[in-house]
Amino acid sequence: MVETQRPPTTPGHPGGHPGPHPGGHPGRLPGVGAVQPRGLVYDRAPMLVYWETTLACGLACRHCRATAEPERSPLELTTDEGKALLDRILGFGEPLPHVVFTGGDPLRRPDLEELVVAATERGIGASLAPAVTPDLTKERLASLKAAGIQTISLSLDGSDPARHDGLRGVDGTFAMTMRAAAWAHEVGLPIQVNTLVTDTTLDDLPAVCETVGGMGILRWSLFFLISVGRGSVLREITPAQSERLFHWLYELSKERRFQVKTTEATHYRRVAIRAMEAEGMSDDEIARTSVGRGFGIRDGNGILFVSHDGSVYPSGFLPLAVGNVRADDVVRLYREHPTFTSLRDTSQYKGRCGICPYVDRCGGSRARAYAWTGDVLEADPLCPFVPTAEG
Numbered sequence: 001m002v003e004t005q006r007p008p009t010t011p012g013h014p015g016g017h018p019g020p021h022p023g024g025h026p027g028r029l030p031g032v033g034a035v036q037p038r039g040l041v042y043d044r045a046p047m048l049v050y051w052e053t054t055l056a057c058g059l060a061c062r063h064c065r066a067t068a069e070p071e072r073s074p075l076e077l078t079t080d081e082g083k084a085l086l087d088r089i090l091g092f093g094e095p096l097p098h099v100v101f102t103g104g105d106p107l108r109r110p111d112l113e114e115l116v117v118a119a120t121e122r123g124i125g126a127s128l129a130p131a132v133t134p135d136l137t138k139e140r141l142a143s144l145k146a147a148g149i150q151t152i153s154l155s156l157d158g159s160d161p162a163r164h165d166g167l168r169g170v171d172g173t174f175a176m177t178m179r180a181a182a183w184a185h186e187v188g189l190p191i192q193v194n195t196l197v198t199d200t201t202l203d204d205l206p207a208v209c210e211t212v213g214g215m216g217i218l219r220w221s222l223f224f225l226i227s228v229g230r231g232s233v234l235r236e237i238t239p240a241q242s243e244r245l246f247h248w249l250y251e252l253s254k255e256r257r258f259q260v261k262t263t264e265a266t267h268y269r270r271v272a273i274r275a276m277e278a279e280g281m282s283d284d285e286i287a288r289t290s291v292g293r294g295f296g297i298r299d300g301n302g303i304l305f306v307s308h309d310g311s312v313y314p315s316g317f318l319p320l321a322v323g324n325v326r327a328d329d330v331v332r333l334y335r336e337h338p339t340f341t342s343l344r345d346t347s348q349y350k351g352r353c354g355i356c357p358y359v360d361r362c363g364g365s366r367a368r369a370y371a372w373t374g375d376v377l378e379a380d381p382l383c384p385f386v387p388t389a390e391g
């Protein structure tokens with residue numbers, strides 16, 4: 001799964017804060033081949049490292065948490081610094097994390113192929129989260145595939161040009177996205193499509209689903225807006241809406257050939273677990289589903305984000321820098337920094353998440369909890385589950 005992750009520059013607050021395209025996350029982009037469950041606490045190594053190679057981007061997405069800029073920043077990690085980062089990632093040991101080259105638009109870096117080759121030579125799997133602009137060509141995709149890119153993500157936030165281009169800020173982006181998907185197929189790159197979930201895109205999701213169903217994708221990842229950065233002009237859906245959407249997604253996941261995942265909406269796992277239990281599946285069988293393989297993964301647990309200037313965060317949506325790869329050991333930051341260790345310790349979680357029987361598998365969006373309350377350990381405000389009343 002590829003998302004464009006980058007933290008906001010200021011803490012979020014109710015009604016408005018930063019949020020990119022993810023994600024995040026969380027989720028998982030690699031997506032090639034079966035993956036066995038690894039446990040719920042990723043205290044030795046993340047599964048995914050998102051590297052925001054640049055802030056430069058030709059789009060002006062309304063929900064971009066990265067607040068992307070037209071030109072590259074002199075603060076970006078250099079080619080050599082990027083290779084040094086990849087060397088340090090080897091310090092996590094096996095199984096090595098998968099690196100998602102994101103931005104901004106990573107295609108704006110002329111050394112992108114060199115960096116991807118460097119990752120591949122080190123045995124690090126690589127995926128790409130490009131922006132859809134004239135820089136995205138079939139030739140560039142073929143070049144990046146040859147360098148070692150395994151999957152790419154494309155964003156599709158509306159079922160027609162008016163809806164998608166309106167969010168992306170540039171006319172013609174919908175058509176270019178369809179063309180990019182066709183090119184990806186031609187060069188042999190599996191595709192993840194990322195779709196933004198807000199109160200304005202919610203009613204269009206069934207139509208988007210039909211569109212992505214015709215694109216031959218590997219995975220559909222729904223990114224649940226955390227209203228930050230440019231995203232603050234958009235609004236999150238309500239907890240009741242998220243619950244209805246999850247039930248629809250679960251049924252969809254059984255019918256469609258592509259996988260379905262959510263980003264910054266880990267409580268989808270609770271809905272899916274309950275549905276699978278009701279269908280008679282064992283815990284072991286549930287853990288081996290595509291949902292089950294993501295159990296536990298959330299901001300700071302299985303996920304690490306490196307910004308364009310080398311700052312290290314628990315995810316692209318959580319604006320808590322813990323250090324910088326120019327001065328600090330990224331392995332040590334991930335394993336030992338109190339922000340990371342507290343995010344992995346669900347016994348410290350508060351409110352409903354703190355007493356929830358699903359906390360280790362779900363854990364809620366730590367980024368949304370922080371955005372709305374200023375406390376990463378608080379309950380996820382998008383989850384309507386009341387553990388004491390419902391079990």
Ligand code: SF4
Pocket residue numbers: 266267270352353354356357358359360362363364365379380383384385
């Ligand atoms: S209460 Fe928290 S841990 Fe439980 S399902 Fe909701 S978000 Fe997940």
